[in-house]
Amino acid sequence: MSKLQCISPIDGSVYVERHLASNPEVLAALAKAEVAREPWKHTPVAERVALVRKAIAAFAAREGQLAEELCWMMGRPIRYAAGEIRGFVERASYMADIAESALADIRVEDKPGFIRFIRREPLGVALVIAPWNYPYLTAVNAVVPALLAGNPVLLKHSAQTPLCAERMVEAFTEAGLPEGVFQYLHLSHVATEHLIHSPSIAHVAFTGSVPGGQMVEQAIAGRFISAGLELGGKDPAYVRFDADLKHAVETTIDGAFFNSGQSCCGIERIYVHESLYDAFVEQAVALVKQYKLGRSDDPATTLGPLVRAEAADFVRGQIHEAVEQGATAHLVPADFPMDHPGTPYLAPQVLTHVHHGMRVMTEESFGPVVGIQKVRDDAEALALMNDSEFGLTAAIFSQDVDAAMTLADRVEAGTVFLNRCDYLDPALAWTGVKNSGRGCTLSRVGFEHLTRPKSFHFKTQL
Template sequence: MNLLRCVSPVDGSVYVERPLATPAEVVAALERAESVRGAWKSTPVAGRVALVRRAIGAFAAREAQLAEELCWMMGRPIRYAPGEIRGFVERASYMADIAEEALADIHLPDKPGFTRLIRREPLGLAFVIAPWNYPYLTAVNAVVPALLAGNCVLLRHSAQTPLCAERMVEAFVEAGLPSGVLQYLHLSHSDTERLIQAEPIRHVAFTGSVAGGAMVERAIAGRFISSGLELGGKDPAYVRADANLGHAVETAIDGAFFNSGQSCCGIERIYVHADRYDAFVEQAVELVGQYRLGRPDDPETTLGPLVRPEAAEFVRAQIRDAVGQGARAHLDPSTFALDSAGSAYLAPQVLTNVHHGMRVMSEESFGPVVGIQKVRDDEEALALMNDSPYGLTAAIFSQDEASALALADRVEAGTVFLNRCDYLDPALAWTGVKQSGRGCTLSRVGYEHLTRPKSFHFKTSL
């Protein structure tokens, strides 16, 4: 029997062990989805909304359990883990709130003798592949809107967070969702790729690496089905000369180090106007020095381990590369408990004297490190912000909204923030440019990517 093993970054123990789905189980899941697809599509949107709301309630009722499991599966400090459950509720509730209006038929202006309308039809069976870093928040972006739009869903979570798939399905089953409409499968990478190619799959929603996104595109090539890909990021922040400095430091540093830097839209590089640079660096270093690195099951911990030792070693290598090229590391790792070579526990680091020839300023880190670079004006900041193969989000800190908007319009990113960062508003389209992916989730626009338009042109008078 092939097994999935989730090794906890807390202490290296095996936290979850599950058998991988057999080929027969995969076929059975596809057949169950096909058998109920028509009935679920025919369920009125109001009925789907009511069921999703019941599932949200069942999910929220498990908050303490789900938070503890998150802590042990992927290492988020227990003091912060409940926030992901609440974020799931926020996003799912918003998409339910707008579903009936967003999915309503589009009726065209009256034309004598004709009835004309456009109906949004579900795509069929969506395959959602979710990552470990925000396992509920990334999954909810695709799963709940897909169900509300009338699609059936197969969910595959990372081997690091397998319980998340199980808990989501449990909540929907408790809410009364018909069997087969939402299912999970524990799969290897090779079996995941094969399933993408299965004929019943009509949409693939993938969150993960650029290499993983390329695999999805290869697997669906020639099948003419849709996909949504949220991939890598190297998100920048720019602190203008007129920024509220205290707010900029607090917000940007939290955006860089929350979840140990393991956030798709976390801040990974900061550009600061020369007039504010020294003060920003001083305050940032002081703030980062206050983090408490420790076991995530300790309520006092504010910085947990990375997901696995190899991830921590990758970031250590980036830091060594930068220092070797002249960067200054402002924090002494020995002052943080548990940090040691070969460990998943990694001390936070702030680097200055950095440039784009360093890996830490060009390559996704996904860890507790940030480089801070001095810039002379908006134009230099803009050039550096756009000097990246990625474009998920970007943040500007300024008290001049008009100037910030003019600058934001030229930033190559799916979302541009002013005076905030590392947040997903479900009313806005979540999307990326360049190697950060394609497609869109959430908002009214997100429903357009989970349905196809069908036109009705009836001549009613002869």
């Protein structure tokens, strides 16, 4: 029987081993979901909300265990790992708070002799395909709203973080969710693609690479079902001449290096007005030098390993190529003793004298490196921010709200921040443009992508 192995980036050991679901097991899960579909659809929203709240409480009660597992599975430093559990609770709780009003019937203007309204109906069985880098925060964006909207959910998690799927389903089962409404499956890539082809699947929520998103679109082609795709980014920050320099440095550097840079919405390129450039670089380099690269289970570690050695070597290649093209590397890997080629442990790096002819400024790095480029004015910064195949988030640092709003209106991104970055507010739509994907999760708007409108047009007077 085929198996998956989660190899911990901490020490290369096998942390979790699970068997991959067989075809009969997949069909059984689909059958359970289909049986649960109609009863769950007709369960009042208030009851769904109550069950979700119980599940959130059960999940939060395991914070310590979940944080430790997260640390070992994907390398998040233990000092930060519990933050993801709290983020899960925040997002799930907000969506539960707004579910009843957001899913309520839409009433139109009165018309004598008629009853007219629009009802939001669930789509059917939703397949959520979640990644390893933020395994709970990416999954919660789709799983909880889908359940609240009345859709049964099948969760397929990354082979790097299989326990995350199990722990989520355990919490909802403990809360009393009916059988078949929320299940997980450990699957190979081939089996996942076959599952997407199933006529029982009515919606696919995928977070991952652009090629992975293309696979999803090809698999659902001609079936007229919906898909939500979050496919990554190369997110920029622009530090205007009037920015609070200290705040801009601290915020952008944290946005670039948190989670070892393994964030779809992390800052991967920074454009700084020429009047602040030298001071910004000096302070940024000094701050990055303070990071401690080490084992994720060490409470002193602030920069953990990347998820696997191949990922670290990919980033090393980007850095090496940029330096050969004229970039200046400001940190010495030898100052971070854990850094070794061929391992997941990679020293952080700040690059200057960069340009868009370098891969490190255009290709997603997903690692602890950031390029800092000098710009003359807003126009140059805007052109560079938009010069990307991606458009997930962008950040502006300025004390002029009006000027920032004018810029933000022209930035090609799903979310534009002012004086912050790398954060999902569950009250706002989480979406992207260009190769960052399509669809939307979170906020009231997110429910629109998990339901279909059904109009009721009753003539009551004959």
